Amino acid sequence: MDFNFTSEQQLLQESVERFIQDEYDFDTRRKLAGSDDGFSRDNWAKFAELGWLGVSFSEDDGGFGGGPVDTMIVMEAFGKGLVTEPYLPTVVLAGGLVSRHGSDAQKADIIPRIVEGELMMAFAFAEPHGRFNLADLHTTATADGGGYVISGHKAVVYGAACAGKIIVSARTGGDVRDSDGVSLFIVDGDADGLSRRDYRTVDGLRASEVTLDNVRVGADAVLGPVGGALPLIEEAIDYGTVAVCAEAVGAMKVLHDATHEYLKTRQQFGQPIGKFQVLQHRMVDMFINYEEAKSMALMATLRVDDEPAVRAQAVSAAKVQIGKSGRFVGQESVQLHGGMGMTDELNVGSYFKRLTMIEVLFGNTDYHLNKYAAA
Amino acid sequence: MDLAFTAEERAFQEDVRSFIRDNLPDDIRHKVETGKTVEKDDYVRWQRILNGRGWLVPNWPTEYGGPGWTAAQKYIFATELGASPSPRLIPFGTSMVGPVIYTFGNAEQKAHYLPRILSSEDWWCQGYSEPGAGSDLASLKTRAVRDGDHYVVNGSKTWTTLAQYADMMFCLVRTDSEVKPQQGISFILIDMNSPGIDVRPIVTIDGGREINTVFLDDVRVPAENLIGEEGKGWTYAKFLLGHERMNIAGVPTSKRKIADIKDIARAEADGAGGALMDDMTFRRKLAETEIKLQALEYAELRMLAAESAGKAPGAEASLLKIRGTEVQQAITELTMEAVGYYANPYVAESFQAGWNEDPIGPAYAGPAAPVYFNWRKSSIYGGSNEIQRNIIAKMVLGL
Numbered sequence: 001m002d003f004n005f006t007s008e009q010q011l012l013q014e015s016v017e018r019f020i021q022d023e024y025d026f027d028t029r030r031k032l033a034g035s036d037d038g039f040s041r042d043n044w045a046k047f048a049e050l051g052w053l054g055v056s057f058s059e060d061d062g063g064f065g066g067g068p069v070d071t072m073i074v075m076e077a078f079g080k081g082l083v084t085e086p087y088l089p090t091v092v093l094a095g096g097l098v099s100r101h102g103s104d105a106q107k108a109d110i111i112p113r114i115v116e117g118e119l120m121m122a123f124a125f126a127e128p129h130g131r132f133n134l135a136d137l138h139t140t141a142t143a144d145g146g147g148y149v150i151s152g153h154k155a156v157v158y159g160a161a162c163a164g165k166i167i168v169s170a171r172t173g174g175d176v177r178d179s180d181g182v183s184l185f186i187v188d189g190d191a192d193g194l195s196r197r198d199y200r201t202v203d204g205l206r207a208s209e210v211t212l213d214n215v216r217v218g219a220d221a222v223l224g225p226v227g228g229a230l231p232l233i234e235e236a237i238d239y240g241t242v243a244v245c246a247e248a249v250g251a252m253k254v255l256h257d258a259t260h261e262y263l264k265t266r267q268q269f270g271q272p273i274g275k276f277q278v279l280q281h282r283m284v285d286m287f288i289n290y291e292e293a294k295s296m297a298l299m300a301t302l303r304v305d306d307e308p309a310v311r312a313q314a315v316s317a318a319k320v321q322i323g324k325s326g327r328f329v330g331q332e333s334v335q336l337h338g339g340m341g342m343t344d345e346l347n348v349g350s351y352f353k354r355l356t357m358i359e360v361l362f363g364n365t366d367y368h369l370n371k372y373a374a375a
Numbered sequence: 376m377d378l379a380f381t382a383e384e385r386a387f388q389e390d391v392r393s394f395i396r397d398n399l400p401d402d403i404r405h406k407v408e409t410g411k412t413v414e415k416d417d418y419v420r421w422q423r424i425l426n427g428r429g430w431l432v433p434n435w436p437t438e439y440g441g442p443g444w445t446a447a448q449k450y451i452f453a454t455e456l457g458a459s460p461s462p463r464l465i466p467f468g469t470s471m472v473g474p475v476i477y478t479f480g481n482a483e484q485k486a487h488y489l490p491r492i493l494s495s496e497d498w499w500c501q502g503y504s505e506p507g508a509g510s511d512l513a514s515l516k517t518r519a520v521r522d523g524d525h526y527v528v529n530g531s532k533t534w535t536t537l538a539q540y541a542d543m544m545f546c547l548v549r550t551d552s553e554v555k556p557q558q559g560i561s562f563i564l565i566d567m568n569s570p571g572i573d574v575r576p577i578v579t580i581d582g583g584r585e586i587n588t589v590f591l592d593d594v595r596v597p598a599e600n601l602i603g604e605e606g607k608g609w610t611y612a613k614f615l616l617g618h619e620r621m622n623i624a625g626v627p628t629s630k631r632k633i634a635d636i637k638d639i640a641r642a643e644a645d646g647a648g649g650a651l652m653d654d655m656t657f658r659r660k661l662a663e664t665e666i667k668l669q670a671l672e673y674a675e676l677r678m679l680a681a682e683s684a685g686k687a688p689g690a691e692a693s694l695l696k697i698r699g700t701e702v703q704q705a706i707t708e709l710t711m712e713a714v715g716y717y718a719n720p721y722v723a724e725s726f727q728a729g730w731n732e733d734p735i736g737p738a739y740a741g742p743a744a745p746v747y748f749n750w751r752k753s754s755i756y757g758g759s760n761e762i763q764r765n766i767i768a769k770m771v772l773g774l
Contacts, residue, residue: 128736131715133646155736156716177648199735201719202744209735268511278761334580334751338509338759339534342579342586342752349580353748356711357719364712366656 003298005069012066013073015050020081026347032084033204037162039084048117053091057099062112068239072246072301079250082354084205086120089159092243094121094167097184097236101224106186110165122163122189123240124154124210125233132363134169134233136177139212141170141185147218148172150185153211160208161198163189168212173227182230184223191215203357204350231308238315241362242304245297245322248358251351252290252326255333258348259286262337273336282336286329293325313375316368323365326355384447391430391455398424399461402728407460410742411728415498415540418462422495425464431493432469439477439485440493446683450676457627465537467499468492472545475562475615479603488543488564502532502546502565502589503612510762512547513556513609517591519548519563521598526550526563528571528594534756538574538587541567547612550605562608564600571595579752581745582723616758623692623757624699626672632706633665639713639739651713660712664705671698690770693763700753700760707747714740721745 005013023043032040047053055070057063071092078087095114098106113119130136139152150170160166166187174181187194193215196208224232263274263283273279300318304311330352334341341348359365380388403417425431433449435441444452456464464470473492476484491497508515517530528548538544544565551559567574571594577586603611640661643651651657675695711718717736724730725741734741754760768774 126716128717129644131644131646131651136644136646156719177646197735199720199722202721202748203719207719267507268509268514270511273510278764331751335754335759338755339504339752342755344578344580344582349748353580353744356744356747360712360716360718364715366660366712370656 005073009066009069009073012052012055012070013077016052016074016077017080019046019050020077020083024081024083026082026350029082029084029204030350038200038204038206039086039162044085044120045117047085047087048115053087053117054115056091057095057111057115061099061107062115063099068242068301068304071239071243072297075243075246076250076253076297079247079252079354080254082204082251082350086122086159086162088240088243088247089122089157089163090114090120093123093236093240094163094165096239097123097167097223097232098186100235101184101232103220105220106223110186119164120159120162122157122159122166123236124157124160124166124168125237126155126157128153128155130155132367133177134237135179135182135230137169137171137182138176139168139170141172141183143172144216147216147221148185150187150212150215150217153209155209156201156207157210158201158205158207160189160196160210161206165189166194166210167223168210169229169233179230181227182233183226184229184232185217185221186223187212187215187217187221191217201357203354234312235308237362238311239304241315241319242297242300244358244361245293245300245318248322248326248355249290249294249297251355251358252293252329255329255348255351255355256286256290259283259333259336262340266338279336282332286332289325289328293322293329296321309375313372316372316375319363319368320365320372323359323368326359327365330355380447380451384451387448388451388455391452394428394430395455395459395461398428399459400424403462404460406728407462409738410726410746412726413462414728415537418465419495419498421462422464422469426493426495431464432473434470435473435477439473439489446679450679454627457625458631460631463628465498467501467536467541467545468495468497471501471615472499472543472564475545475602475611478614479562479607479611483599484564484602497542498537498540500535500538500541500544500567500589502535502544504534505531506533506588510759512612513560515547515549515560517546517548518552519550519561519596521550522595524598525595526598526601528563528565528591528596531588531590533577533586533588535574535587535589536585538567538589539576539584543567544589545602547608550608554606557609558606560608560612561605562602562611563596564602565591565594565596569594569596579749581749582721583745583749617692624671624675624695625703626668626675626699629668629699629702629706632703632710633661633668635739636661636706636709636713639710639737642737642739643713643715657709657713661709664702664709667698667705668702671695671702674698690766693758693766693771696757697760697763703753704750707743707750711743711747714743718744 051064052074054063055066059065098110127138141148141150166189168185168187170183171181172183193213195211198208201207264272266273296318300314303314333348334352337348340346403421406413422431429442432441433444433452437443476488505515519526519528544567546563546565547560548563549559550561571592573590575588576584578584640652641650645651645654678691717740720735
């Protein structure tokens with residue numbers, strides 16, 4: 001057993017954490033979140049330059065040959081800064097799908113451009129009425145000539161506004177919710193017939209409703225097996241889930257430390273409020289929740305490359321823990337900060353909001369608890 | 376023992392119900408139902424409608440304009456009002472400073488302020504908390520120094536709800552720093568248009584702009600605005616906090632919101648071909664909250680019965696505050712869970728009444744997350760739930 005990082009991983013961690021500390025303070029993040037793009041293209045170029053956009057891709061594809069642990073390191077540090085740049089949709093979700101299942105031509109076209117910071121992507125997997133069921137698809141792709149015509153509505157697609165390419169799940173056969181008949185397509189962000197309604201999100205990011213109205217793609221747009229892509233989608237969502245678990249751990253760490261500090265400094269009744277045993281125990285429970293979350297995020301990271309059944313079970317377990325811990329740590333941080341915790345000026349609320357939305361993302365606590373119990 | 380209301384009480388209930396149905400303006404009802412921001416004018420219009428019927432201040436003695444209701448009637452009225460899609464009644468004038476004025480104020484103060492509360496001519500805000508005095512309210516530092524026939528007030532008050540609308544503030548100030556903290560506090564009424572007052576909004580985590588910090592810089596307040604005696608402010612403040620016990624639990628509103636969740640859960644898909652309402656995991660959580668609410672309702676009814684029998688209610692009211700806010704918060708969590716991914720889109724303009732674009736996702740989803748974040752306040756304000764538990768430990772259990 002070895003929980004130590006390699007020396008390369010240590011360097012990666014130091015470099016990302018230093019960036020967050022030196023260049024991504026809360027005011028900077030607030031300005032970025034409020035800007036037109038909602039993030040900084042200069043930062044994105046810097047991520048490329050520092051190699052963070054390529055850590056998880058194989059060297060053959062133009063990456064740096066890292067794995068889930070490297071992604072965890074980046075995402076945990078990003079969670080501490082509440083980074084708004086579209087790393088999750090571009091690198092983890094879409095990039096991951098292409099690197100694992102793309103054709104040689106697709107990989108050669110896409111991965112180097114992601115690594116260089118030239119291409120951002122999004123993954124449109126959810127639909128308005130599917131809740132968390134990845135197979136509940138009303139979007140259809142009909143074979144036409146040599147290619148396909150895609151029509152449908154994809155819901156709450158993170159990072160779609162800046163995406164040069166969007167990976168879209170659609171039905172090439174079967175009934176709504178059938179396991180078979182699901183396919184993936186790589187669609188240009190500016191394709192004819194594709195329209196977006198962009199908006200801000202509660203957690204300070206950007207997402208879109210993406211409508212496809214007879215969007216034509218060639219046969220070379222198909223990613224993975226026609227009609228057999230559901231396992232690929234489940235796998236991609238599991239990788240995404242592990243990544244947001246790490247992000248949540250970073251966010252919880254900030255809330256834990258801020259609340260700990262507040263208990264030691266805020267004076268009421270002539271003493272620091274941290275002297276009150278009731279609040280001490282609440283802080284201890286925050287500490288325990290954080291430790292549990294970190295442990296489970298790590299466990300899932302180390303299992304995500306395993307066979308599908310093992311992977312899915314580990315991911316659901318971690319997501320349940322992160323959902324519960326994130327809610328507890330978020331709510332208690334606000335409560336223990338009192339009125340200050342309710343203010344937009346303090347950073348606490350922004351971390352709480354991101355943790356709240358991470359709980360929903362890729363299936364909420366109930367969904368994963370049921371999935372785990374049923375397996 | 377009998378759970379039912381009498382025939383007279385049922386007739387009264389029907390009266391209240393039909394009055395609200397016939398008199399609550401449609402535009403205001405629509406705002407409340409769709410989670411839009413309720414504006415000052417909406418609150419005032421609704422208060423004036425209730426006042427026109429003589430129903431604005433159920434708890435006031437008849438000589439000052441109260442309707443002279445029994446405890447059961449007050450309960451029925453509060454229940455019907457809470458169950459209806461009407462704006463909440465702003466408590467600062469009617470439930471807070473009003474009773475202090477008619478109990479401790481002098482004849483001139485009663486004659487001047489009470490009618491203006493009833494007519495909604497004055498909008499009141501509460502000047503209690505300070506940046507350094509939250510749970511430990513008695514440590515407040517805002518000072519009032521006597522200067523001829525005025526007090527000169529310096530300091531700052533915070534978390535002041537809707538101070539941006541206020542004409543008047545009832546304020547706890549320190550008039551004596553030589554005595555025990557509680558004994559040096561006085562209760563004065565400050566005109567919000569006085570020179571030296573600066574109201575600055577505090578944006579909350581849900582994006583709302585309800586609360587403020589009020590800075591007071593050499594504000595001259597006529598000495599006649601002092602309520603009762605100098606140094607007795609803490610006693611009046613405690614009277615005020617203990618006064619409004621009804622509604623503290625928010626049972627009727629919570630019932631209405633649980634009904635709303637059921638509507639949402641019937642409309643939302645469960646991802647398995649049915650509705651979310653078919654999902655036993657969700658249903659069980661909803662049922663647990665409903666049962667918790669029922670326990671709260673009957674606790675409240677038992678306290679009401681004791682009060683009707685002439686027993687002065689005590690610190691048990693803290694129980695209503697703790698459980699009431701916990702249920703409210705659980706309801707906001709369930710609402711947010713019910714809407715799934717559509718909790719996340721945030722369109723700030725969509726909460727204004729004039730916004731008429733299509734919502735992103737179902738219309739009920741838009742307010743779900745902001746309301747959840749906003750209601751985290753309820754376990755903090757009005758004496759945090761930790762302070763309420765201290766009160767029960769000390770006053771009820773003698774620990």
